[in-house]
Amino acid sequence: MQTQLKINGTEHDLDHDPRVSLLDALRNHLNLTGTKKGCDHGQCGACTVLLNGRRINSCLTLACMHDGDEITTIEGIGTPEELSPLQTAFIEHDGFQCGYCTPGQICSATAMLEEARQGWPSHVTVDVTTSPELTDTEIAERMSGNLCRCSAYPNIVDAIRQAAGKSA
Amino acid sequence: MTAYLKMDEPDHRRRLDETVQGIIGTAMDRPDGAAKVTGTAIYAHEDQPKGMAHGVFARAPVAKGTLTRIDGEKLRALPGVLAVLSGPKFLRNPAQGGANEAPVQGSETIAYLGQPIALVVAETFEQARHAAHMLEMEITSEDGLINPEDAGYETPEDQQDSQGDLEQAMRDAARSVDVTYTTPSHNSGAMEPHASIAAWDGDRLTLRGSYQMPNYNQYELADSLGVEPENVRILAPFVGGGFGSKLGIAPEAVAAALAAREVGRPVGVALTRQQVFEATMRRSESRQRVRLCVDSEGRLTGIGHEAYVSNLPDEEFSEPVTQATPFLYAGAHRVIGHHIARVHRTCAGSVRAPGESIGVTVLENAMDELAHDLKIDPIELRLKNIPDKNPTSGLPFSSHTLAQALKTGRDRFGWDQRNPEPRSRREGEWLLGMGMASAVRVNILSEARARVTLSPGGTALVETDMTDIGTGTYAILTQICGEMLGLAGDKVIVSLGDTDHPHGPGSGGSWGAASSGTAVFLACQKIRAEVAKKLDADEADLTFKDGTIIYGNRQAPLSDLIDQEIAVEGHVEPGKTSDEVTQATYGAHFAEVAVNAVTGETRVRRMLGVFAAGRILNAKTARSQCLGGMTFGIGMALTEEIAHDPRDGHIVNHDFAEYHLPVNADVPQLDVVLLEERDDYANPLQAKGIGELGICGAAAAITNAIFNATGVRVRDYPATLDKVLAGLPQKA
Numbered sequence: 001m002q003t004q005l006k007i008n009g010t011e012h013d014l015d016h017d018p019r020v021s022l023l024d025a026l027r028n029h030l031n032l033t034g035t036k037k038g039c040d041h042g043q044c045g046a047c048t049v050l051l052n053g054r055r056i057n058s059c060l061t062l063a064c065m066h067d068g069d070e071i072t073t074i075e076g077i078g079t080p081e082e083l084s085p086l087q088t089a090f091i092e093h094d095g096f097q098c099g100y101c102t103p104g105q106i107c108s109a110t111a112m113l114e115e116a117r118q119g120w121p122s123h124v125t126v127d128v129t130t131s132p133e134l135t136d137t138e139i140a141e142r143m144s145g146n147l148c149r150c151s152a153y154p155n156i157v158d159a160i161r162q163a164a165g166k167s168a
Numbered sequence: 169m170t171a172y173l174k175m176d177e178p179d180h181r182r183r184l185d186e187t188v189q190g191i192i193g194t195a196m197d198r199p200d201g202a203a204k205v206t207g208t209a210i211y212a213h214e215d216q217p218k219g220m221a222h223g224v225f226a227r228a229p230v231a232k233g234t235l236t237r238i239d240g241e242k243l244r245a246l247p248g249v250l251a252v253l254s255g256p257k258f259l260r261n262p263a264q265g266g267a268n269e270a271p272v273q274g275s276e277t278i279a280y281l282g283q284p285i286a287l288v289v290a291e292t293f294e295q296a297r298h299a300a301h302m303l304e305m306e307i308t309s310e311d312g313l314i315n316p317e318d319a320g321y322e323t324p325e326d327q328q329d330s331q332g333d334l335e336q337a338m339r340d341a342a343r344s345v346d347v348t349y350t351t352p353s354h355n356s357g358a359m360e361p362h363a364s365i366a367a368w369d370g371d372r373l374t375l376r377g378s379y380q381m382p383n384y385n386q387y388e389l390a391d392s393l394g395v396e397p398e399n400v401r402i403l404a405p406f407v408g409g410g411f412g413s414k415l416g417i418a419p420e421a422v423a424a425a426l427a428a429r430e431v432g433r434p435v436g437v438a439l440t441r442q443q444v445f446e447a448t449m450r451r452s453e454s455r456q457r458v459r460l461c462v463d464s465e466g467r468l469t470g471i472g473h474e475a476y477v478s479n480l481p482d483e484e485f486s487e488p489v490t491q492a493t494p495f496l497y498a499g500a501h502r503v504i505g506h507h508i509a510r511v512h513r514t515c516a517g518s519v520r521a522p523g524e525s526i527g528v529t530v531l532e533n534a535m536d537e538l539a540h541d542l543k544i545d546p547i548e549l550r551l552k553n554i555p556d557k558n559p560t561s562g563l564p565f566s567s568h569t570l571a572q573a574l575k576t577g578r579d580r581f582g583w584d585q586r587n588p589e590p591r592s593r594r595e596g597e598w599l600l601g602m603g604m605a606s607a608v609r610v611n612i613l614s615e616a617r618a619r620v621t622l623s624p625g626g627t628a629l630v631e632t633d634m635t636d637i638g639t640g641t642y643a644i645l646t647q648i649c650g651e652m653l654g655l656a657g658d659k660v661i662v663s664l665g666d667t668d669h670p671h672g673p674g675s676g677g678s679w680g681a682a683s684s685g686t687a688v689f690l691a692c693q694k695i696r697a698e699v700a701k702k703l704d705a706d707e708a709d710l711t712f713k714d715g716t717i718i719y720g721n722r723q724a725p726l727s728d729l730i731d732q733e734i735a736v737e738g739h740v741e742p743g744k745t746s747d748e749v750t751q752a753t754y755g756a757h758f759a760e761v762a763v764n765a766v767t768g769e770t771r772v773r774r775m776l777g778v779f780a781a782g783r784i785l786n787a788k789t790a791r792s793q794c795l796g797g798m799t800f801g802i803g804m805a806l807t808e809e810i811a812h813d814p815r816d817g818h819i820v821n822h823d824f825a826e827y828h829l830p831v832n833a834d835v836p837q838l839d840v841v842l843l844e845e846r847d848d849y850a851n852p853l854q855a856k857g858i859g860e861l862g863i864c865g866a867a868a869a870i871t872n873a874i875f876n877a878t879g880v881r882v883r884d885y886p887a888t889l890d891k892v893l894a895g896l897p898q899k900a
Contacts, residue, residue: 019294028222028293033214034207036408038359039441043824046359074207083202091201094792098638099204100359100408106205124833136837144831147824149357149409150638151799152792153835 003067007032008076018064023047025063026073034074034103038147045146048104048111049073055111057145074103077110086110089159097150105146109160112142116164134164169736171694173686175613176743178566178848183693184651184783185846188713192651195788199657200406200642209406212378213363213438220365221250223427223437224296225284225419226303227447231512231816232312233278238286239304246302248295250431254286257426261515262448263388263416264485265381265676270391271416272482278307279480280512281818282446287423289431314817316453316478316509323507327486329494331560332501334459337470341461344470345538349458349530351885353810353819354451355444356519357829360408362448363438366424371395373428376403377421380410381674382633386667388417393425404665407637407675411800412518413449414637415676445822449517450810452477452487454526458534459503466544468497468553473531474505479516487516491523492608492864493531494560495750497553502560513817518676520800521860524609529804532605532868533883536875540588546872547574547583550606558750566749566849569780570606573756576841577604577778581758590879598762600773601877605868607755607779611847611856613742614679617670618687620649621735622695624727626715628653630662634672634684638796639859640789641680647786648685648853652692654712670737678753678857681785683740686851691738698736702729745849753861755779757801757869763877768893770874772802772836777866780843782856787842790858794840797862803830804863805870806886 038046240252459472475489880895
């Protein structure tokens with residue numbers, strides 16, 4: 001079947017099996033392997049991409065459900081020559097080790113900062129009626145859908161705190 | 169040109185303290201960082217070649233039996249299916265670390281539930297997956313022993329040790345403990361599932377895989393396939409975590425290679441997460457009996473540590489639970505026992521710090537029990553019992569930092585705020601407590617080679633098939649080379665994970681950085697000597713800095729002295745310093761926990777690790793390794809547990825929804841202190857391994873803190889809510 005995906009601003013016409021997940025479309029069909037497969041069940045967050053600006057697990061959705069949608073992958077967040085503030089902060093704070101969960105972490109954090117800016121509460125927000133301050137506890141809670149077995153969590157929190165400050 | 173060292177003598181020169189480039193030991197950013205944060209680093213199932221077909225495994229639904237037939241023909245009629253493979257070359261078990269030869273092979277005999285027995289190859293992943301589900305197989309199922317306690321234990325003679333008379337020492341003791349703990353099977357949980365892409369060019373195979381030790385994997389793969397090792401090239405420039413699970417060649421590599429030859433085009437096979445759990449490696453569960461006895465001064469007179477573990481019938485690996493017990497504490501009377509049950513469960517192998525991760529943890533729980541019984545501070549008990557030489561072998565220690573780590577941690581953590589009386593601090597419904605544990609891990613030097621090429625333009629290239637599995641190899645080899653040759657970090661290129669390069673030591677057993685780093689060091693030292701020849705000088709009298717050579721009162725750019733590349737292969741082998749002294753790394757863990765009096769939930773509030781591992785090569789990546797180890801400790805203490813179905817060994821919780829790794833919210837801002845140390849016996853870098861030290865004993869600090877908070881001693885890991893709650897008073 002045919003699906004048109006707009007990925008990182010570029011339109012891709014995909015002729016594909018209807019069973020192809022969005023993640024496999026990226027990795028196996030479009031050579032956008034920055035998005036990682038860690039569990040294929042929405043349990044690890046390595047495949048996080050932005051769908052019309054919101055973070056999703058790309059393994060849990062089919063490519064054919066996204067005709068016309070705007071998708072941003074890690075390749076659209078920044079490049080080695082032009083890093084996003086989050087990417088720079090992840091390097092400075094060693095917010096990764098093996099690097100496999102990292103694109104998902106950064107995509108997730110990119111969207112998370114926007115959610116926080118819009119005042120979305122989280123599980124640890126004490127007063128849900130006001131815009132929550134992005135404390136370390138808030139960052140850690142909001143990033144808990146992205147597993148990191150190397151356990152760079154404290155460094156990931158440091159990196160996001162720094163990037164949030166810079167862009168605030 | 170080569171530069172060879174057999175490490176027979178300590179190296180007291182400490183060259184890296186004299187060099188002036190100033191990058192060794194610094195918190196330099198990883199050179200591979202930009203590639204990783206932008207998704208441009210290439211992992212195993214990436215850079216897919218044109219025309220690549222996809223393979224998906226069909227696996228055994230029983231724990232023991234014989235595969236008598238598969239109906240591949242029926243599948244060939246399904247859309248896209250290219251081949252269905254099975255047979256004697258299929259791996260039954262993955263290779264153990266350092267095997268260097270084929271592991272147990274053959275899909276006919278089924279030894280555990282989930283064993284890969286056939287590979288279905290199709291044009292697309294979806295077609296292959298669908299067909300694999302449809303595969304009809306005939307299996308003669310047999311009863312197999314599943315549970316270690318039912319199977320009974322073998323007692324291998326060469327793994328028992330005793331000295332003195334522990335029974336008598338226990339009877340004579342002023343105080344003693346005799347406790348039994350259990351730890352469950354664990355999974356490594358590397359974020360990148362095992363995957364391989366195989367491509368043949370005539371007789372030559374190139375395999376892109378997620379492997380920690382290509383230097384061995386090349387031979388394991390070649391032997392499994394029955395081809396010459398020279399015809400096998402393995403590429404693993406980036407490895408998405410290993411933690412032991414990718415030490416040896418795994419089923420997908422062999423199956424991908426066989427399939428690629430069969431269908432005449434490249435084939436990629438990526439394991440699913442469930443397959444990683446069931447068909448690679450688990451850490452064996454353990455039952456551990458620890459006996460400790462002391463005199464009236466709190467000095468240990470005896471230590472007993474007996475371990476009961478399991479593995480498949482044909483496997484040599486046996487979790488070395490008691491590895492550090494013979495030398496960690498003093499005590500004249502000792503019993504070391506090792507027992508293994510043969511069961512039909514997923515293969516047991518290395519998971520981060522095999523041995524000490526669970527062995528030191530339980531020993532450190534027993535020490536806490538003893539300290540509590542004695543009403544002595546747990547740090548004091550340990551300080552009293554640090555031996556001045558290896559109490560089992562009588563060998564001297566190469567260096568010993570346990571006391572310093574304990575004291576540093578005590579002061580930094582605020583240990584004096586701890587009330588030794590359990591259940592004495594409370595905030596609302598949270599009970600607070602502190603715990604500590606010693607950390608120890610044996611230190612190993614492994615044979616390693618690396619080639620360094622210096623160009624007149626002032627750049628250097630480092631090549632070895634050593635891997636960076638997140639450990640920081642790209643960074644530390646850059647720093648060693650830059651420091652020795654006087655080059656800024658951005659003037660050094662490090663190329664890893666390619667078996668066409670000289671063989672490194674592989675990433676495992678915490679030996680990677682020091683071993684491969686020494687090979688680079690040796691090559692650089694020889695290059696310096698070659699440059700010095702031009703000046704008729706001794707290389708040690710030259711100063712290399714920022715691409716220039718300073719000699720006497722002269723300073724000249726490299727290009728003035730050399731007009732062509734100098735390439736040297738460094739090669740190190742372990743020698744007498746591995747046998748004539750006891751080498752280990754030490755540390756101390758501290759944890760503060762809050763345990764909910766109503767639910768039994770434990771939250772780690774603070775954690776401090778103080779570690780010494782010789783010269784720290786990169787302060788940033790070394791710290792990150794420690795964070796990782798300590799977090800493994802949080803998982804081990806609180807949540808991680810493989811649940812085997814007692815009927816067939818099936819790993820019931822074979823994914824990340826049910827096998828609970830710590831998530832970001834479970835881990836507070838961990839504090840890490842790296843002590844200054846030089847170990848001249850370790851290698852010319854004076855550096856030791858740090859990748860595993862952080863996990864050794866970490867869980868004990870947390871469970872000891874739970875006891876301090878609640879008075880509940882959970883001896884059956886992990887300390888989940890139900891177990892803690894069972895010991896709490898009914899009225900919270």
